[in-house]
Amino acid sequence: MSDIAKQREAIIRKYFDGCNEANVEKMMHCFTKDAVHYFPPGLPDIPWRSARTIAEKWVWCVENFGSSWTIENVLVGADGYEAVIEWTHWKAKLGEALRGDEWYRFDPETGLITEIRAYYASRVDKERPMNELEGFDYAGRGYALKPPVQS
Template sequence: MHSLALTTTDLETRVRNYMDACTSGDAAAVAAHMSRDAVHYFPPDMYDGPWRGNEYIAERWAGLVRTGRSAWTVDSIAVDEDRRVAVSEWTHFKQAAGVILRGTEWYEFDDHVLITEIRAYYASPQDKSLERLELGGFDYDGRDYPEGPT
């Protein structure tokens, strides 16, 4: 159990404001929504992830707004305030490339409602050349994820 009571609204508002900050291209605004040691995980070979640190994460998203005219929407969200987690479905408009990327992210929060971790999952075809389709750099073993069916 966490020491500070946070509401569903607190967590949902943080996610929505974070995504709005990403779209703004303002790195300081993005960084303000995350803990200093936040980590953003991606599928393998996406964006050279994982990204570590709120300032680094913020600069990377701001750069994509500058170079690719990226913009994001939060399309739906679910929150578990007791566990301090949220999941959102989103759309990433990569306007310079004419690409629409849809996906979902798992967010974890600290006692100050700052994002400590984001795990991004993308809606895309399965890469048949891979035997393991997992987030790059994520410690599945260390977090006791199953290695086979139970």
Template sequence: MRGYMDACTAGDADAVAAHLADHARHFFPPDMYDGPWVGAQAIGERWATAVRERGSSWTVDAIVVDEARRQAVCEWTHHKGSLGVILRGAEWYEFDEEGRITEIRAYYASPQAAGYERLELGGFDYAGRGYPHA
């Protein structure tokens, strides 16, 4: 995960993609970044663009790992340099047998969005994965 974040900060799309399974998916809250992003190269290109256009960089603030389940959580800080914005959040990661990232679910530290009846990730199949939905 640190290697992935370092590659994101370097703005190197190929290095980002190398940490991801080809079919990786990156989920975001609704209406953010036109997510979910699908595919290792597409995810790499999107973060490389963020570095180039917004001066983005990331720090890894904490990591918790469950090796047996091939899952981890990373708390991070996203510095959007040219915008003067600091975005904090956490991401849930899932990995394949080779240790490549197959899924990232991003959660942001921010106030509850007004006007939403459901505050959940856009495009994520909660019901299909057995999450409560009532």
């Protein structure tokens, strides 16, 4: 893995650490000020615009849903300008989880995240405790089957 790929993966992992810690400042340090986070239709107030908005919205999810996240896979483009990850969003207070992917774009000068485009593995079904691809062997591929330990 190239040094630039390692740096991009590190910033994504720092962002997820900040999400899991509900640490606004830590998350904000991963983004350009004008970053945008896009989502599939159905959520209120989307897309989220600005580093502060993105960070504060995730803190709200931690406080209200018991949210935590695991990164399952990371792939960084050779030039370091883009990356894609697979993740699981655990919502402990709701007894739900959602799997999906995100496509990242980075600022070439600072290496900070400028854009995230989220895609869900399946349509959100509130009747299912785990929203994921039908028939995919998550356990067999080593994916997280429970949320990370909360402190």
